Amino acid sequence: FLRFDAARVTSNRDIYDELVVPYMRASHRAWREGVGIFLHGENGTGKTLFLSMILSHVLRGPLTAYYTTLPQLSQDMSTGWRDPEFMQRLELMLSSDFVAFDELGKESYAQKDNPTRVLFERIVKQRFDRGQPSLFASNAGPEAIALDPSMGGYGETVWSVISGSCKDAVMDPGDFRKQHLAAQAKAK
Numbered sequence: 368f369l370r371f372d373a374a375r376v377t378s379n380r381d382i383y384d385e386l387v388v389p390y391m392r393a394s395h396r397a398w399r400e401g402v403g404i405f406l407h408g409e410n411g412t413g414k415t416l417f418l419s420m421i422l423s424h425v426l427r428g429p430l431t432a433y434y435t436t437l438p439q440l441s442q443d444m445s446t447g448w449r450d451p452e453f454m455q456r457l458e459l460m461l462s463s464d465f466v467a468f469d470e471l472g473k474e475s476y477a478q479k480d481n482p483t484r485v486l487f488e489r490i491v492k493q494r495f496d497r498g499q500p501s502l503f504a505s506n507a508g509p510e511a512i513a514l515d516p517s518m519g520g521y522g523e524t525v526w527s528v529i530s531g532s533c534k535d536a537v538m539d540p541g542d543f544r545k546q547h548l549a550a551q552a553k554a555k
Contacts, residue, residue, distance in 0.1 A: 378543035379413045382406075382536045387417050390534070391424040398430055398464050401498035405529050407505045408538025414504035418467040421502060425465050433463035436470040441483040460490060464499065471505035471512065471521070484516050488525050495528045503529055508537070 376383045390397060390404060397403070404421070406414040422432040435456075443453045460466055468487075494501050505512065507520075512529065514520025 376413070376416075378411075378541055379408075379417075379538050382538065383413075383417065386534060386536050387420060391421055394421070394425050394430065394465075395428070397500050398425075401495070401500050401532055403500040403502050403529075403533040405503045405505075405533040405535045406538060407503075407508050407536075409540045409542070410506060411542030412538035412540065413543055414538060415469055418469060418502050418504055422465060422467055430464040431462070432465040432467070433460050434467045434469065435460065436473070437468060437483075437487065438470055438473050440468075440487060444483045444486060461493065465502065466490075466494065466499070467502040467504070469504045471503055472507035472519075481516065484521065488522065491525055491528050495532055500532070501529075503533065509535075 373383070373388075386404065404417075406417060408414065418434070422434055425432045443450075443456060446453050468491075491501060509526065509530065511519070512521050513523055513526035516522050520526075
């Protein structure tokens with residue numbers, strides 16, 4: 368399992384200390400109660416890192432976890448329902464104790480009844496109805512997520528599930544990847 372050095376978390380440290388660490392410590396409770404997390408903010412602020420830390424922690428115990436991006440789900444959908452590998456991933460997604468959906472808003476929905484959007488809504492709603500926690504990360508904020516799908520959003524149903532089951536955290540701006548690279552250059 369991946370081990371993360373907490374001392375290396377310099378960007379959005381307050382969210383790490385006040386949300387991520389307590390969530391990891393109470394992951395069994397979050398699982399029992401179906402509580403997830405919605406992280407949103409600019410690129411490079413640590414959203415994916417925090418999701419990875421949570422899932423890595425969850426996998427140390429008896430709970431299961433699954434990670435996907437919305438662009439990957441969209442690509443899987445284009446492969447089709449006849450692909451056994453896609454069906455296996457879909458079953459894992461539906462049955463895992465925790466699922467992380469990363470990069471919300473980075474796929475493209477051209478019409479309201481886009482199959483990927485419809486499947487995503489069904490998955491999110493089904494997990495909510497079963498009391499299974501989901502974790503979300505997006506560059507888009509609540510207003511953009513709640514937008515009608517014909518306007519590039521996910522719609523009120525998806526936003527209702529996210530806002531009704533997740534702790535919300537707005538990541539402070541600042542690309543930690545660039546900061547890390549600059550620190551590496553200084554150290555040489």
